[in-house]
Amino acid sequence: MKKTSFGAWLATFVVCAAFWMLITLSLDPQMLIAGAAVSALVALFAGRFFIHESPFHLLNPKHLFALLGYALLVFPIELLKANLDVAKRALSPALPVNPGIVKVPSKMKGEYGQAMLANSITLTPGTITMDVAEDEQGQAWYYIHWIDVAEGTAEEQGDAIKGTLEKWVGRIFE
């Protein structure tokens, strides 16, 4: 089993301590010390499960602003478009669905980037990521259940599903 690096421990500790302060909402030193002690202990055990890659990747301002832009602007717009589309399908009398499972390639590298893109696709109504697999060449493939399958090659279908998401997630985890 992988050992907990100091960076992973520190990052887990900070998250735990911040959450403790959030739920207790007090600056009483006794509470802070108790929280820090418990956080340190928890981070010692949980750090290696919580952090898999570089823990300080997002401290780079370029990545942080890409994340903020993605979370506050790009993703909500995609979410709104997809939500309107699926709501229209559900409320339309003809119920126009054409479901199928497609396999699309992805350029994302690394665990975090692939997981974030897969979760973004799942959160968008109309598409659910069913599995992510890598072939022998290291190329990631996403198996996606799609409510309205469009004709085309795997790349074209991938572009239709992922839209601008992949570019932005790639910018965060480059």
Add this chain to the structure above:
Amino acid sequence: MEILRYVSDAFVVIGIFFAFAGTVGLLRMPDAFCRMQSSTNISTLGLYGAVIGGLLKAISMIVEGYELGWTMLVKIAPIGLFSILANPIAGHSIAKAAYQHGVRPEKEFVCDAYGEDEFDD
């Protein structure tokens, strides 16, 4: 801050609309996977309309000088954060488990790339 309260009500109404559309889809969609697609409507904009509406309501209460607004804010913000982290994972595992357990729609899939490739796990 009268205007903030109206905006917050508007967000709650948007949330209610998408929750309604999702529920209608849940009842009308033909098979399990399509029903899951429709339920994503509820768990994204349905939930987020309510969360953003609640946040704005809390902020308007803080601005008006009610202490209660802070506790509301601290409760609503983690709900939004954790639901957006947990929702896609739950949706993904339910869909995958249903497929591997042998759930198939009555009307055949247009294409089924997942079934064509063999998986060990």
